[in-house]
Amino acid sequence: MSLKIVVCVKYVPDATGDRGFTEDLTTDRESEGLLSELDEYAVEQALRIAEDADDAEVTVVTAGPEDANDALRKALSMGADKAVHIEDEDIVGSDVFATSLVLAKAVEHVGYDLVVCGMASTDGAMGVLPALLAERLQVPQVTLLSEVSVAEGKVTGRRDGDAATERLQAALPAVVSVTDQSGEARYPSFKGIMAAKKKPVESLDLEDLDIETEQVGPEGSRTKVESATPRPARTAGEVVTDEGDGAEKLAAFLAERKFV
């Protein structure tokens, strides 16, 4: 019995670079991007689950601009079998509801037993897409896992919540998301990079997925950004070198601010 795994990966602007907004208050995506580091953990867990299964296939899916192909190549070179790239001008400016619709349709198009997501995008970082995907697909959500495994048609995992650590279990098909505590992602090997070049990447647009243009993009969005203000640079505070009196000075500062 074969296990079909779909991993949702996002192409994001490099977090170490300057990020900002375009004139129409959407995220500026002009700068150089890469596979979201948090989605590398998703690819890693998908590959480990596939390796433990008798027969499994890992498909990586992204919705994003032409350059998002780089994110797919990276995932393929890590070891995913094939990729799907949803690219359509009308998707630009979509909110999380529209994005979840596009990804839900794409995942159904590919066919799946298990969908694996990262815990959050490193740019948008709402961290709710996996829950929305589960709601749209009408399957269990098993999210924010620091440990995950699949056996006998069930997915099991550990969720380190605010107040407690929970062991979770759900029957497949299901949507999971994994945290950066789930295990270091592998580096693509030279062989992997070469093999990735020959792996199939399917291109889809909205029409292929039966999605109307008004369901996505700014038109399909349910919120509007009205203003974006750079946070005033913190006024440079005082930095002093400790010459044996550092603690005393710091204590005086804390007292002045009424913390002591």
Added chain:
Amino acid sequence: MAEVLVLVDHLEGAVRKPTLELLTLARRLGDPVAVHLGPGAESAAATLGEHGATRVLAADAPEFADYLVAPKVDALQAAVEAVSPAVVLVSSSPEGKEIAARLALRTESGLLTDAVDIAAGDEGPVVSQSVFAAAYTTTSRVTQGTPVITVKPNAVTPEPAQAAGTVEELSVSFGPLATGTQVVSRTPRESTGRPELTEAAIVVSGGRGVNGAENFALIEALADSLGGAVGASRAAVDAGWYPHSHQVGQTGKTVSPQLYVAAGISGAIQHRAGMQTSKTIVAINKDSDAPIFELVDYGIVGDLFDVVPALTEQVNTRKG
């Protein structure tokens, strides 16, 4: 007046502080109506009423504890249908955000997460968010449906305002998805006796500079002298020196205390993302070029092994 639904975050009826903040914000937008799921509604009602809840809609069923997220979405949806609120407010915890998102999808409403402030506006609430590792503050509005907003802890100071807090039963019928994800076991986090990290007014964090699990006692002692919570950088957590539940940053907790003390932390962008909105920032680092010094109100270039214990002593002495 319009009603505003507030989903209560509680432990067996003990209401958590962020919920009181939600009630305080809710009063700017209308009459707060609390939704209490699970046991303890009667004991929670007093606190909720003291903070302005006119009504407490309560539902208790084993499903809320035995299955993840989906049962609470069913219940909150039932509350929305019963009340037709102007706005729905939920705490910005991971679970809160997931519940809010699924509710918004079902009710075809707009969602704004991680609000740091909310103001009433002619066309519905105006929501401030802090984005791109707190480099920008944005204001946004929901343009469709009943706005669903999740709010970060410490967005406002909770203010009491007596209201009736009448408990009413909320009837909930669970859909087929409710029992999809079973909680097989739950291990509550042991209480440290210190304030909850995300709710604390003061946070003292240690990083790679702390150089060992045993040395975190220095950080804890300073935190205790100030009555604060203990945080850690990912480097310290990854090294196994402190539990992940204390990690501050992009993939840990976001904190916004009155005072944040960073000891032996360089101030990488992913760490800043979790603490940059702190009101006062103080750092102790032996490298004068550490990026954390760009953020500080007061910084000491020095060895934390000298400065931290001496500071603890100073604080304890000043307290007398």
